[in-house]
Amino acid sequence: MNTHSRYAKGPFVFVCMVVLLAVLSPLAGKAQGCTEQIRGIIRDKDGAAIPGVSVMLSAKDTLSATSDVDGIFRFRDLCPGNYTLFLSEVGYAGVQRRLSLPGADSIANITLAEGTEQLREVLVTGQKRQEIATIAHVELAGNSLLEVRGKSLAESIKQLAGVNAIQSGPTLSKPVVHGLSGNRVLLVNNGVRQEGQQWGNDHAPEIDPFTADKITVLKGAASIRYGADAIAGVILLDPAPLPEQKTIGGSISAVASSNGQMGTISGMLQGAFDKKLSGLSWRVQGTLQRSGNFRTANYYLFNTGMAEEDFSAQLGYKWKFLNLSASYSQYNAKLGIFRGSDVGNKEDLLAAFARAKPITPDEFSYKIDRSYQSIRHQVFRAAAEHVFANHGSLSLSYARQQDVRSEYDIDLPYTSDSSLLFKPQVQFKIVTHTLDLAYKQPSVNGFSGIFGISGSTQGNVYSGLRYLIPNFRNYGAGAFAIERYETGKWMFEAGLRYDYRWLQVYQRNPTSLELYDNTYNYNSVTGTAGVTYNFNDHLSLNANFGTGWRPPSINEMYIQGIHLSAARFEIGDSLLKSERSYNTTLSLNYHTDKLKAQVDLYDNEINNFIYARYIGVVVNSKGANPGYQYTQTNASLLGADITLQWDPIKQLTLFSKTSLLRATNKSEHDGLVYMPPSRFLNGITYHLPQILRLDNAYVTLENISVLGQRYVNPDADAIPPPPGYSIWNARMGCAMPLGKKTLDLNFSVDNLTNLAYRDYLNLFRYYADDLGINFTLRAKLSF
Numbered sequence: 001m002n003t004h005s006r007y008a009k010g011p012f013v014f015v016c017m018v019v020l021l022a023v024l025s026p027l028a029g030k031a032q033g034c035t036e037q038i039r040g041i042i043r044d045k046d047g048a049a050i051p052g053v054s055v056m057l058s059a060k061d062t063l064s065a066t067s068d069v070d071g072i073f074r075f076r077d078l079c080p081g082n083y084t085l086f087l088s089e090v091g092y093a094g095v096q097r098r099l100s101l102p103g104a105d106s107i108a109n110i111t112l113a114e115g116t117e118q119l120r121e122v123l124v125t126g127q128k129r130q131e132i133a134t135i136a137h138v139e140l141a142g143n144s145l146l147e148v149r150g151k152s153l154a155e156s157i158k159q160l161a162g163v164n165a166i167q168s169g170p171t172l173s174k175p176v177v178h179g180l181s182g183n184r185v186l187l188v189n190n191g192v193r194q195e196g197q198q199w200g201n202d203h204a205p206e207i208d209p210f211t212a213d214k215i216t217v218l219k220g221a222a223s224i225r226y227g228a229d230a231i232a233g234v235i236l237l238d239p240a241p242l243p244e245q246k247t248i249g250g251s252i253s254a255v256a257s258s259n260g261q262m263g264t265i266s267g268m269l270q271g272a273f274d275k276k277l278s279g280l281s282w283r284v285q286g287t288l289q290r291s292g293n294f295r296t297a298n299y300y301l302f303n304t305g306m307a308e309e310d311f312s313a314q315l316g317y318k319w320k321f322l323n324l325s326a327s328y329s330q331y332n333a334k335l336g337i338f339r340g341s342d343v344g345n346k347e348d349l350l351a352a353f354a355r356a357k358p359i360t361p362d363e364f365s366y367k368i369d370r371s372y373q374s375i376r377h378q379v380f381r382a383a384a385e386h387v388f389a390n391h392g393s394l395s396l397s398y399a400r401q402q403d404v405r406s407e408y409d410i411d412l413p414y415t416s417d418s419s420l421l422f423k424p425q426v427q428f429k430i431v432t433h434t435l436d437l438a439y440k441q442p443s444v445n446g447f448s449g450i451f452g453i454s455g456s457t458q459g460n461v462y463s464g465l466r467y468l469i470p471n472f473r474n475y476g477a478g479a480f481a482i483e484r485y486e487t488g489k490w491m492f493e494a495g496l497r498y499d500y501r502w503l504q505v506y507q508r509n510p511t512s513l514e515l516y517d518n519t520y521n522y523n524s525v526t527g528t529a530g531v532t533y534n535f536n537d538h539l540s541l542n543a544n545f546g547t548g549w550r551p552p553s554i555n556e557m558y559i560q561g562i563h564l565s566a567a568r569f570e571i572g573d574s575l576l577k578s579e580r581s582y583n584t585t586l587s588l589n590y591h592t593d594k595l596k597a598q599v600d601l602y603d604n605e606i607n608n609f610i611y612a613r614y615i616g617v618v619v620n621s622k623g624a625n626p627g628y629q630y631t632q633t634n635a636s637l638l639g640a641d642i643t644l645q646w647d648p649i650k651q652l653t654l655f656s657k658t659s660l661l662r663a664t665n666k667s668e669h670d671g672l673v674y675m676p677p678s679r680f681l682n683g684i685t686y687h688l689p690q691i692l693r694l695d696n697a698y699v700t701l702e703n704i705s706v707l708g709q710r711y712v713n714p715d716a717d718a719i720p721p722p723p724g725y726s727i728w729n730a731r732m733g734c735a736m737p738l739g740k741k742t743l744d745l746n747f748s749v750d751n752l753t754n755l756a757y758r759d760y761l762n763l764f765r766y767y768a769d770d771l772g773i774n775f776t777l778r779a780k781l782s783f
Contacts, residue, residue, distance in 0.1 A: 036078040036101040042071040042087065042110050048591060050112060051141050052214055054241055056086040063740075064247070066213075066240060068142030074695075076737040087112065131225050131450055132218065133484060134493045134530025134544040136587040136600040138162070138643070141214040143696070147731060147746055149778050150255035150264045150289070153187075153209050157235070161657040162219050162600060162641035164676040167762040168566050170260070170294040170771055171306045171335045172204045172373075176761065177219055178602060179637050179661050179675045180232035183553050188226060189237045190327060192381050195432035195458065196403035198553075206331045206377035206403060208310035210253065210266040210287045213240035219600060219641070221546030221583040223526040224495035227454065227478050231548040231581035231606070242281040242316040242325075246274040251782045259750075259774035260305070261364070262291035283314040292366040293336075297756035297772035302360035303339040305368045308332065323385040330378050337371040340767040341567035342410050346617050349624040353719050358768050374406040374424070392442040401432045407464075409622075426464035433457050441483075449483040460554070468561045469554050474503040482528075491532040493544075498525050501551055505558060505574075522551040522578055542587040552576040556610050556630045562622055566763055569618040569625040576632060580607045594648070600641040609635035611672065614717050626718040626766070633667040637675075653685040655702075662711060671712035677724065677760055678707045688734075697734035704729065709760045719766055725757035738781075746778040 038057065042050045049071030057063045057075050065073045080101050087095040087110060095110055138160045140148070148156040154165035154173035164176040177185045187194035189207055197203045209215070216236040223230045243249070250269035256262070270283035289308040293300045312329035340358035343349045352358070383397035406424035438452035456476040462469055480497035500523040508515050530544035559572040586601045610632055618627035639661040646654045663675035683702025691697065705726040714720035731748035754773040758765040 036080060038075045038078065038083070038085070038099060038101070040067075040073050040085075040110055042067045042073065042112060044112055051139065052238075052240075053087060053112070056245065057083055064243060064245065064249075076742070131482065132222055132493070132495070132528065132530075132544075133491065134532050134542045135218050135220045135222060135528075135546070136162075136542065136544070136585050136602070136641075137216055137218045138598075139214060139216045143733065143744075145212075145215065146744055146778065146780060147733070147748065149210065149253055149266075149746075149780070150257065150262065150776065151209070153205050153207050153215075153235075153237075156209055157215060157217060159657070159681065160217055161598075161643045161659050161681075162639070163217055164659070164679070164761060166674065167759070167764070169338045169762070169764045170301065170304050171291075172337075174204055175217075175235055176676060177217060177233035177235070178604060178639055179663050179672075180604075183229045184232040184550060186222070186226050186230045186234045187237070188234060189379070190239055190329075190381065191383065191397060192379055192399040192401070193226065193434060195401045195430070195434070195456075196377055197405050197428050197430060203405070204335075206333070206375055207237065208266075208287050208308075208312070208329070208331055209237070210268075210310070211239055211285055211312055211329065212237040214238045220544055220585040220602065221526070221528065221548040221581060221604075223499075223548030224480055224482060224497045224528045224546065225450075227476075227497075228499045228501070228524070228526070228548065229550045231550055231579065231583065232604070239283075239314070242283055242314060243270055243272045244279075244281060244318065246272055249783055251780055253778070253780045255776065255778050257291075257774055257776040259771055260291035260294040261366075262289070264289040279318040281316045284312070286311045290366070293364050295364075295772050296769035297751075297754045298769070299357055299362045300364055301338050301340070301768055302358075302363070303336045303367075303369055303371070305336045305366055307334045307368065321387045321389075323387070324383070326380075326382045328378075328380050331375065332377075333373075333375045334368055335373045335375070336368040337373065338764055338768060339371070339410065341764060342371065342623065344623050346619055346624045349617060349626075352767050355767075370408045370410045372408050374408070376402075376404045378402045388442075390442045390444075393440045395436075395438050395440075397436050399432075399434045401434075402429070403432075404429045424464055425466050426462070426468045428460060428462055428469075430458065430460040446486045447483065448486075449481065451481045453477070453479045466561060468563075469558050471506040472503060472554055473506075474501060476501045489534045493528070493530045493532075495528045496525065497527070499523065499549075503551070505554070507558075518574065520551075524549045524578065524580075538590055538592050540589045542585075542589070544585045544587075546581075546583045546585075548581045548583070550579045550581070552578065552610055552630075559630075562620075562625055567625055567766075568612075568763075569620070569627045570612060571615075571627070571629045573630050576610055576630065577608045579609055581605070594646065596643075596645040598641075598643045602637070602639050602641075604637040606635045606637070608632045609672075611635075611674075614673070617718070633665050635672055636664045636666055637672075638662045638664075651687045651689075653687070655681075655683050655685070657681040670716070671709075673712055673716050674761065675709070675712070677709040677721075680705045683729075693737060695735040695737065697732075699732045700730065702729050703727070706759065721760050722758040722765055725755060725759075727755050727757070728752040741781060741783045744778075744780040744782070746776075748776045748778075750774040750776070 042053050044050055051067055051071060053067040055065045055073045063075055065075060067073045078101055083099045085097045085099060140157055152173050154175045157163050158165050162178055165173040166176050166181050167173040174181050175185055183198050187205055196206050218234040220233060221231055222234040226234050248271035253266040255264035266287040268285040272281035287310040292305045293302060294304045309332045314327040317324040340360045343352055379401045381399040385393055385395040387393045406427045409425040434456045436454045438450055441449040459473045460471060462471050478497060478499040482495035484493045503520040505518045526548045528546040532540060532542045534540045557572045557574045557576055559570045562569050582605045584603045588599045590597045610630060612628035613631050615627045615629045617624055642658040644656040659679045661676055663672040665672050681704050683700055685698050685700040688697035706724050708724040709721040729750050730752055733746035736743040751773045756769050759770050762770060
């Protein structure tokens with residue numbers, strides 16, 4: 001994929017600015033006399049807002065909306081008359097309400113009661129309820145999701161308590177949940193477990209966040225439902241439900257940022273048919289993103305541009321009690337790697353560590369040269385669900401994923417063969433097939449549950465001019481059961497799962513060049529038990545204990561060489577054992593109209609915890625790099641996540657998010673490396689009164705303070721942890737009705753004071769500062 005040449009004729013951000021100007025233009029007039037609106041808030045029986053509910057308004061035409069993160073939906077520019085409101089959500093009884101405009105009932109406060117009855121007049125499919133109900137979780141949806149559009153997945157969810165990101169420069173980042181990342185945090189995108197080159201801190205998820213209408217982070221052991229590896233949590237990316245009434249609609253989003261002169265355009269179009277094609281619906285979506293060299297407070301980071309091209313399509317068909325769906329997505333990216341990490345010898349490496357400013361060119365360019373990554377990820381999914389007369393359901397899904405990752409080093413290969421000059425130093429191609437069968441038990445006398453089996457096969461072919469990891473093939477199978485019982489104020493939950501994995505690694509003897517293979521068999525049981533007690537309509541307590549396991553990944557066992565993107569020399573250990581996690585979480589939730597609070601406490605004890613131990617500078621023919629050897633220890637991760645929101649008056653919101661973690665290497669009685677230091681996010685939002693037909697206008701100022709990582713031995717890494725820092729961010733936004741369209745606007749400034757700092761979880765802190773000030777304008781036109 002030659003992404004650079006495609007955009008070589010001009011700055012891509014200019015195109016995005018043109019789109020922004022077009023989107024900001026008045027695109028539609030308002031019909032005379034049709035100025036009424038219907039606004040509603042959807043809550044459950046405990047008063048908690050329900051986001052993601054599909055709402056339909058029927059009169060002469062049928063309009064649709066979706067409740068936001070606060071449970072709010074709105075229909076604007078309505079003419080006087082009689083309307084029928086339809087609401088339905090999986091796991092709740094349907095609601096049908098008649099409204100007259102103008103009238104006092106234009107404000108609809110709706111409570112959805114738990115149940116399984118569905119409306120017969122209009123079929124509406126809402127988003128799924130959380131299948132592990134007693135585990136702590138947080139969500140990003142609605143306006144909160146709009147405010148992070150254009151950022152990577154990991155950067156988008158950093159604002160959530162207990163969630164962070166580990167980075168290799170400004171373009172490569174992976175999510176961190178309760179201090180853990182990589183294969184310990186599963187990604188489930190549109191119902192498919194993401195399978196790529198997940199190992200390595202520099203292998204960012206191959207996902208376009210624009211496809212998600214809601215992102216949910218499960219904080220705790222979720223291996224019961226999603227299989228081995230999920231010992232820290234799961235990140236669910238759910239698209240909006242496909243439309244079911246005859247309609248054509250969609251959205252256009254444009255993002256322009258000053259830092260990196262980044263531009264993003266994303267569009268979505270969807271519709272549904274009637275008559276002979278009734279029940280058939282569709283959606284297509286695509287994203288283009290381009291940026292050049294990013295800038296710290298004082299200098300540019302040379303060769304840190306990126307280019308991304310994504311596409312996805314979905315089909316859905318509903319006939320009586322049968323639901324069929326198929327989807328395809330493609331992710332393509334070219335990610336530059338900061339040139340300042342490439343050094344020739346040990347003296348140069350130590351000098352780079354000590355240097356306040358790298359000696360790379362201090363200039364802006366869209367050009368992406370070596371070193372860089374090129375990634376192409378494809379996913380196909382087909383699924384079928386049958387809903388029985390007793391409201392139970394049986395679902396079957398199949399997915400195929402192919403991930404091709406190429407990494408190009410700065411040095412051209414030493415060869416007289418011109419065909420090899422421009423090939424990647426390392427390349428991986430991994431193909432994964434998964435099959436899942438699940439039965440959802442109907443709610444009977446307080447009992448409900450889900451049971452299922454799953455299977456997978458995966459093969460990875462390594463090629464390139466340098467050795468890094470061997471080829472391998474693995475097979476996996478699992479079976480699980482989760483049962484839930486609700487009575488009065490209590491809810492009890494328990495689950496059990498068994499998983500088996502077979503791994504075969506193919507190698508060549510470096511002396512005799514003879515091929516041979518090693519075979520590994522892993523199997524274990526995971527379990528969960530939890531309880532929820534609702535003290536009253538405002539206060540509830542969740543307690544959950546889960547035990548999970550994770551076999552060592554291929555890089556932890558066999559890597560031998562330079563990890564280009566992370567600028568590290570890594571050595572594996574084929575004798576590593578499986579990790580075993582014992583995770584206890586306690587979550588207290590309190591909410592009223594003025595105050596919302598969530599406190600999550602957790603204790604994750606991990607036996608045979610696998611980590612990379614620093615062994616000093618390694619010098620070889622390529623140059624000098626920090627060296628790391630994979631090894632094991634027993635670890636303890638104790639932490640707390642605290643989220644508060646207080647509305648002292650109608651126009652004012654105060655919010656606070658605190659993440660605390662103490663991670664201990666129990667074998668050495670010391671802190672674990674690469675664990676997030678304490679993080680505090682505090683801010684204030686002022687909600688402006690309605691001005692010039694602008695809805696939900698607001699201004700926010702927030703401070704993010706990160707302490708220095710003092711609970712780790714300074715000699716446990718190549719350089720000591722950097723000091724803490726405190727940065728300020730500001731943003732403002734509003735929604736503007738344009739006829740039957742809606743224009744959402746957001747403007748933000750990150751690192752308002754242009755502070756120079758280095759973050760402990762950025763692996764390129766050895767060589768350069770983190771990003772400086774960044775102005776971003778976002779616009780989304782929904783039609």
